[in-house]
Amino acid sequence: MEGRAHKTLVVETGILCNNRCVFCYQHGYRRIAGADMLVPRETIQERMEWGIANGFDELSLTGGEPTIRKDFIDILAAARRMGYQRVAVTTNGSRLADVDFFRQAVSAGLDGMGVSIHGGTSPVHEAVTGRAGSFPAAIKAIRNGVRAAMALGEKRFRLNTFTVLHSGIVDDLASFTSMLAAIGVRLMILQPPIAGKSNVTPVEWVGLDRTLDAVRGAAIAAASGGYRLKPFNIPPCLLADVADGLDLTMYGRLQYRESDREDPSGHIMGQEVGFVRFPACARCRKAAFCSGISVALLPDSDLLQAFRTIDVQDDSPIWLAGTELLSTDGIRQILCRLSTRHVILCTGGTHRAGTGLFHALQSGEAGGLHRLGLIYQARDPGSSDRIICDAGNGDWLLETVRSAEACGYRGGITISGSAEPGFATFLMKARAILKGGGPGDDVHVFVAGPGSAPGGSWQALEQIAEIVGSWDAADRFVLLTGGHGTDWKPAFLSVDGRNRTPMFQKIESIDVPSTAFDGRILSLLNWSVPAGTDRSREVPADFLVESLDVRPF
DSSP, X not given: OTTSOOOEEEEEOBSOOSOOOTTOTTHHHHTSTTOOOBOOHHHHHHHHHHHHHTTOOEEXXXXXXXXXXXXXXXXXXXXXXXXXXXXXXXXOSXXXXXXXXHHHHHHHTOOEEEEEOOOSSHHXXXXXXXXXXXXXXXXXXXXXXXXXXXXXXXXXXXXXXEEEOOTTTGGGHHHHHHHHHHHTOOEEEEEOOOOOTTTTTTSOOOOHHHHHHHHHHHHHHHHHHTOEEEESSSOGGGGGGGGGGBOOOOOOEXXXXXXXXXXXXXXXXXXXXXXXXXXXXXXXXXXXXXXXXXXGGSOHHHHGGGGTTSOSSOOSOEEEOOOTTSOHHHHHHHHHHTTTSOEEEEESSOOTTTTHHHHHHTOGGGOSOOEEEEEOOOSOOSOSOHHHHHHOSHHHHHHHHHHHHHTTOOSOEEEEEESSHHHHHHHHHHHHHOOSSSGGGSXXXXXXXXXXXXXXXHHHHHHHHHHHHTOTTEEEEEEEOTTOOOOOOOGGGGOSSOSOOOEEEEESOOOOOOOTTGGGOOTTTGGGSOTTOOTTSOOOOOOOOOSOOOOOO
């Protein structure tokens, strides 16, 4: 049995958690009113049964925080009865710190756990988790795991830790991992933050070079200290020079994520949304299970390749989408390159640059022709990020509007959405914030016709037109027809006695240049793609990472 390859099924038990980690990609789910915080027990049961029927012999429970479920012990016992040879949990340790609860879990069938710990002291760890007392709880849970592994044997109870490589820990990573080793941990999983719609702005992102230097230093200490580090979401080829301190075992797994579609997803033959390849990947023996490198880890020099096909000579307006992962300087570089064009810099409300977005737009070298584009998404725009997208991005965009006001942004704003009630509601809220004297002095509104989104209607379009017609700062109102002829006109065109009304136009489509991201679009990036964009367009050839020179395994 020892030599047989195992298949691991990962099942999320819900998004409810008693920590509030700043880098958690599930933040956005928890802020949705009425969102289901826990997966029903029946659903978990069905998924576990599916796993057994399809040859999976190991189960990993994740969250949220699985242990705060009242039926957690029952789920462990049910998994064992079904025939799972191993049942593990990813936890923050808050409940498994209690010795009696830990013993109940082990008795029910728990024989492995990964404890999340993100700092070597309470101030560092709890600045990340947002909960006082979370550091001593994690340490107690780890100690419980160490004692179980010593009593039962490491083959009977497996313990590891999970650490996100954030800015507060990378420069002291070797000392941190040595501290865990002194407690008795022998395997530590390290990974960069997972970029998502709801965490890209609050996280202070660590550059790839700095991340790799930290892991290399910690791996050298691990090799001499008798423990191992396991890099996750970092291609092993980038760390080949310190392989003696690493666990580079790769294996197939299938995952049910509540943020995804209902089918299980995850590592399937090395394909992962939002990852790109090195030229050496085609010759690597680990390519079947390694997805390459996350787009979120790439430096600006690589990310800017995705926009290299945009015509700088054309003087027509363009809508620039997909810049969410660029730094302020990276965005400024694109705008400078397109300084002779009228660029609408699109955002769905989440950008790594944060308020730097406004500074880049108003940079003198950028040309001064550019506008901020607020792209409203009512429903899922073709993303795997199901829960957040189904709720829309109106709240994120309103935060962007408030930030623009607070930062003194004085450029124009273009707002895009579909002819559906949610966009009408968003426009009313945005109008209340943009009262003039700032970015609210120059507003353009583009609306894709009723057929462009679920719930679209002519009635909603009339409501949107009424809002725009009574908005003093609205200079332009554009209906995107999508090639379908219509005689519709807004009622404000026939209102007598007004000093001015927005200019009304009907156009077939807008110019949203394709980028290398379009064919395998990272869910973070597609919130900035305007409604009515033709997704059947030709996508430029995929780009390979050129900034890093690696050799295949």
